[in-house]
Amino acid sequence: MSQRTITRRVRGIDTNDGAGVKLxxxxxxxxxxxxxxxxxxxxxxxDQAGDYIAGFxxxxxxxxxxxxxxxAGHMRHGDNHGNQGDLGPGSVQWMTAGxxxxxxxxxxxxxxxxxxxxxxxxxxxxxxMNAPRYQDIGPDRIPRVQPSPGVEARVIAGRLGEAxxxxxxxxxxxxxxxxxxxxxxxxxxxxxxxxxxxxxxFEGESADVAGEPVSRGELAVLSEGDLLTLAAGTGAxxxxxxxxxxxxxSVARYGPFVMNTPAQIQEAIADFRAGRF
Ligand code: FE2
Numbered sequence: 001m002s003q004r005t006i007t008r009r010v011r012g013i014d015t016n017d018g019a020g021v022k023l024x025x026x027x028x029x030x031x032x033x034x035x036x037x038x039x040x041x042x043x044x045x046x047d048q049a050g051d052y053i054a055g056f057x058x059x060x061x062x063x064x065x066x067x068x069x070x071x072a073g074h075m076r077h078g079d080n081h082g083n084q085g086d087l088g089p090g091s092v093q094w095m096t097a098g099x100x101x102x103x104x105x106x107x108x109x110x111x112x113x114x115x116x117x118x119x120x121x122x123x124x125x126x127x128x129m130n131a132p133r134y135q136d137i138g139p140d141r142i143p144r145v146q147p148s149p150g151v152e153a154r155v156i157a158g159r160l161g162e163a164x165x166x167x168x169x170x171x172x173x174x175x176x177x178x179x180x181x182x183x184x185x186x187x188x189x190x191x192x193x194x195x196x197x198x199x200x201x202f203e204g205e206s207a208d209v210a211g212e213p214v215s216r217g218e219l220a221v222l223s224e225g226d227l228l229t230l231a232a233g234t235g236a237x238x239x240x241x242x243x244x245x246x247x248x249x250s251v252a253r254y255g256p257f258v259m260n261t262p263a264q265i266q267e268a269i270a271d272f273r274a275g276r277f
Contacts, residue, residue: 004191004225005210008032011218012043018056018105022046026200026219028120035196035221036246037172039064039258040120043202043217045071047113055106060277061097062268063128063258065121065170068093068105069156069178071202073114079103080277083134087116090139092156094167096123098130100268100277117202117240124171124247125260141166150185150232154178158243160189172244179239181207181232189241193226197243204237214239 010032012024021044026032028040046052052073058080068075070087077093078084080102087093095101107114123130143155143163153160157167158175165176175191181204191197199209199220206215208231214220216237222228228241252259257268271277 001227002193002225003210004197004222004228006212006214006220007223008221009214009218010221017042018059019054021054021056022051024217027198032219032221034251035198036248036251037122037244038119038196038198038242039122039251039253040118041200041219042118043116044118045113045115047111049111052107052114053110056104057106058102058104059256060100060102060272061095061256062100062272062277063097063264064123065094065096067095067119067121067176069117069119071115071117073112073116074108075114075116076106076108077103079132081132085136087136088138090142092135092137092142092167094135094137094157094170096130096133096170098123098128098132100271101132102277119176119242120258121170121172121174121244122247122251122258125249127171128259128264135167137166147189148185148187150182151187151230152180172247174244175242177241179230179241181230181237181239183232183235186229186231189228189230191226191228191243192245193224194246195243196246197222197228197241199228199230199239199241201237201239203239204233205235206233207231207237207239208233209239
């Protein structure tokens with residue numbers, strides 16, 4: 001058995017996206033361009049309506065998956081194929097954009113806290129032009145387990161002990177866990193040894209990841225290895241632990257299009273302009 005260690009630490013940078021939503025970009029910025037197969041990680045968190053109210057009006061995606069995990073507030077999702085839904089607190093939408101969709105993600109509240117995370121997961125070349133697919137999952141379908149005293153984990157994708165996350169059939173075999181550590185709690189997590197993985201602390205002062213403190217808003221990139229030790233820091237904390245199979249393919253990226261070659265990006269732009277999404 002080999003322990004994973006922290007190889008790199010990154011803090012999100014302040015930016016805005018959509019029609020002016022303020023957010024922290026943690027993956028997909030100059031300090032961490034990507035962590036194959038993960039292309040982007042954003043956290044949006046504000047109780048000031050002006051920071052989020054403009055939302056993300058209609059925009060395209062092709063070639064990858066967007067994973068939205070709502071922690072507080074409501075976002076209404078709709079696309080040009082007639083799919084729509086309300087993403088409320090604790091719900092997850094795993095959207096496989098495949099060959100293309102046009103969608104909007106708009107706040108369904110005019111005040112109060114809006115808090116969530118969006119992760120982009122790349123698709124292998126063979127799946128980039130598949131039909132779009134949605135997995136909309138309410139909080140009641142996400143198993144909550146206590147793998148160790150004082151630890152509660154929500155298993156969104158992948159497996160933790162006997163608990164299997166509701167997200168299924170994703171090419172990169174992801175593990176997506178939301179782990180709450182009570183004060184004094186400690187926990188050893190098995191991970192597929194060669195999958196790329198990170199931990200991101202989003203609540204509490206800090207958590208110990210692989211024996212080192214990681215503060216709120218900090219992402220720890222992990223080495224290879226089959227065990228990860230997590231422990232509470234100075235108090236309770238909550239963190240994401242995400243792992244996935246690296247694709248090791250070339251990446252050509254232009255905004256909301258992520259393909260393998262520049263020619264495929266040109267094709268995506270042409271298809272989008274011609275209304276073929
Ligand atoms: Fe989007």
